[in-house]
Amino acid sequence: MAGIAVRVFPGEANGRWMMRKAVLYARVSGDDRGTDGRNLDSQLEMCRAYAQERDYIIKVELAEDDRGASGAEIDLPQLNRVRDMAHAGEFEVLVVRELDRLSRNLAKQLIVEQELKRAGVDIEYVLGEYPDTPEGNLMKHVRATIAEFEREKIVERNTRGRRDMVRRGQIMLHGNEAPYGYQLSDDGTTLVESGPEARIVRLVFQWYTEGDETGKRLSSVGIAKRLTEMQVPTWMDLHRDSGGHKKRGYGEWSYATILKMLHSEVYIGTWHYGKHRPSGLNDRKDWVSMEVPSLISEETWEWAQKQSKKNRIMARRHTKTDYLLRCLLTCGRCGRSIGALTTRDGDKSYSYYMCYGRANHRLSPGDKCLLPYFRVDHVDAVVWEWVKSFLMDPKALIQGLEAQQKKTEESCHPARERLAAIEDLLADNHRQMERLVDLYLSGDFPREMLVEHKTRLEGIIEALEKERTNLVTRLEVQMITAEQVVTITDFARKIASGLDEAEKSFEARRRIIELLDVTGTLTEEDGDKVVYVQCVIGDKALSILPTFQNIVQT
Template identity: 30%
Template sequence: MTSAAVYARVSSAGQKKDRTIGSQTAALRAHAARLHCDLPEEWIFEDEGHSGATLVRPGLERLRDLVAQAAVDVVLCYAPDRLARKFAYQALLIEEFARVGTRVEFVKGPRGDSPEDQLLIQFQGMFAEYEKAQLMERYRRGKAYRARAGSVNVLGGAPFGYRYRRKTPECGATYEIVESEAAIVAELFRRYTDDGASIAGLTRWLTATGTPTRTGKRRWDRSVVWGMLRNPAYAGTAVFGKTKIVHESAGLNRRARLEGRTTPRAVKAVEQPRQEWIAIPVPAIISRVTFERAAQRLEDNKKFAARNSKVPSLLQGLAACAVCGYGYYRTSTRTTNKKIYYYRCLGSDDYRYEGGRICANKPVRADYLDAVVWDHITGLLADPSLIRAEIDQRLEHARTSDPATREQGRLRLALAGADTAITRMIEAYQEQLITIDELRSRMPGLRARQANLRSQLDALQTQLADREAYLKLADDLEGFLAQLHHNAVTADVEEQQRVLRLLVKDVLIGPEKITIRHRIPLREPGPATRHRDPHTDTESDTAGDRGPSYLLRWGRDW
């Protein structure tokens, strides 16, 4: 039976909310049933709220991975513009699928393989791309024209201190000052410019007054206050076009990556050059002079902030909390005769979270922790045989149980099946079971599948041969690491950071232990360390009492 996979897509948030993708999937299921195709449930791929102008879509990525395994005979899609909105992307995907013997069939489109049908598919792809570009350009130019005409409705909502009045048949949209909120905004700028209040102090003041934010929250964040101080609308000039949307994946912080979260859409906003901003007059709450004074102080903060003159630390960007997943930042305290630095968990700060701290992990003395980690790394460099043993073990693992080796065996079986199918087709023609026209129509697909499988086998064999050559790169490993260990003794903090990032993935700080996760696993753990090697990254637990007894934390009961 012919195996089939299904792909459906909707792009707008409204379509995602209304679940209109369900109608596409239902039509594709019915079409697969009419063709008597075998459609496994896990081979139904959907992308909700993803633009067809990009190939970075979760469902499409999984479909391409499946087809690359040469396991699908046909991919069913509702229409060419559901596969992609750009003709070049449609052609790329169809050709990519055809190389492994998988054809693409559309419910609303040509269903044959004749040159005329292929030409019609290309025309539909070009029309879909043109329609998308035309709509986006009309939308952009229309909003830009209305912004230059002073229309507020291109801005959508209103910031704190204003109320957005929607347009009516009699007049356009406007900003209306909310007197109670406007008084708070004026006081906010006065405290920042005249009294020298900090952004953190302003945040605490706003939270203490119980004033809700624009979104209804009772707790104010410093980023919200910082954004208000930069908003020129309060001085009488709102701005349109400060950002634009680009088709790139938005970044995720460490906590989101550990939780396995993904971005809903592969787009992000980037700031536009200031000369491209369009000013729109709105009612002013503060004077232009007050806003410029606040802007000057914000600019001075960038130059004279303490963080710009801090001493670099060894574990900068590498330390994270093993309990909550948040990163560690460096802070300091001053005694009677010296300044002491600590690494502190972001989750242990009360002021950052509405319900108070979410992590009880204590701070760590920066100088003690840096010494422990650096001593551990220099000890690793002192014994290059550990690294050589790991390289040898990885190469042996690659030869026996590597996915490339398993893939090679699977491709050989698939190639044998393709050869058998070609032989049977020729025998069927010789026995007059099929006509010459049927042979000519079926043979090109089988030949293409056979040629593709052979090219994949050649590529894998080249890859495995490259791994053998990798041994030559490790011939002088002992000499290289010996020189690196010698230089590490006299290295400054910047050089130590470079070495550390080559060998250490991250340092997880927990209540009872410090975990150093290496990029190259250890093979001979000492009595005070242990390791595991789940995905070629060893987790090496360095106990606090290893070597000299360091007091890493406040208190001695850990």
């Protein structure tokens, strides 16, 4: 093997020589600052040099640009790919720039390390060497704890500083533009009225609460249509360089934009900071309010809220037709929900399932879904016949449940692997806690040092137990329990003899559909209308034919 450098694979007892295969992993997250030098290219360059020095065979370089998420996240596409490759035995070494590139959360970092270790993969850090010894693990935990503390301090310090600035009367837009109807003051400290847009805001509220020139009050849809006809530029039209994306054309308004404007408190002089977080809205008590010039009176704003509530109530449609699969269908073309409608032709009425993407008149022609309407009686009939086939055949019912359990078990395998890694880590940390008690009783170490180490271990154990609880809960929700199997089979036996009666009662059929958690997807294949239907005991593709025949496509 002249001219080729090789390294001994650690743990090879028979002395075989082989080169180690490595995966390089780099990551930037939402916690990283733009000036800290931790960009993806530099991380990969350092990892590449590290691997080449050790003559590793680089299988792949994975870059995780996840600046929209926290540095504590571990459920990420490239990191998940690392896990999959590790379980498949495709490499032996993961090379990472430093500890906090895996996660700035110590417990989650330990979970990743333990999961890869169980798959026979070593993790090597370019900046720091941590041997698998008690001392090496201690140093690694200390560094990881510091990284986690650093992340929390950065977030806390930045948040506190911004909130203090807002309380002192300094507007904080984070590089965004001012709300519609406003612009930044010359000194950049507050909002001031923007003439033309402010007049549009007042006009919107007037149309909604008082009416237009004819005295007719307009809905949010009507206002959007009127502004579009007038070709009034929207917020996105005025700020095309803001980085946002607008699907509609210039001067085209949506009813959602109008509703957002009608509910915004900024127009009565109260601007809020800290309303949103990545997972949704913060509690209102956590918002920081700042006074800005008002564009409308509080009375007008309150009247708009009452009118909005009234419009929602008046817009509700009380279902007068029986739709067996109401709210249980999705569109196979665009993924939107499927609605239902009934049309009348003289004394006759026809009911259809239709995609909201096609029926929504607010969408432009190019955005409309092309899924055709499905006759309700046709769809309901074939689905009900399929459900009856399970209920009337106990053997098929049991087979369906067993197949579904097997499918669910396979999908839960990665979560079970992670749960096993957490259990190993918990056992190891509990053993460390027991050793601390022995060291304390021996009196060989200062009490302060042992107390500090105990506090750190308790924090790790608490975080691991929380992660374990979340995983166990997720697995319990996904799995079909023995109790559910008994409930379904008992229910099937009880109603099998009375299916003829159930067919006469829509409520009874609907209860069966809900108990079996039946859902479906409407689509077209080769010109045929098809519903892909599934429930807790199986799934099939059913053709929708006028003769109500239930043809199973294989």
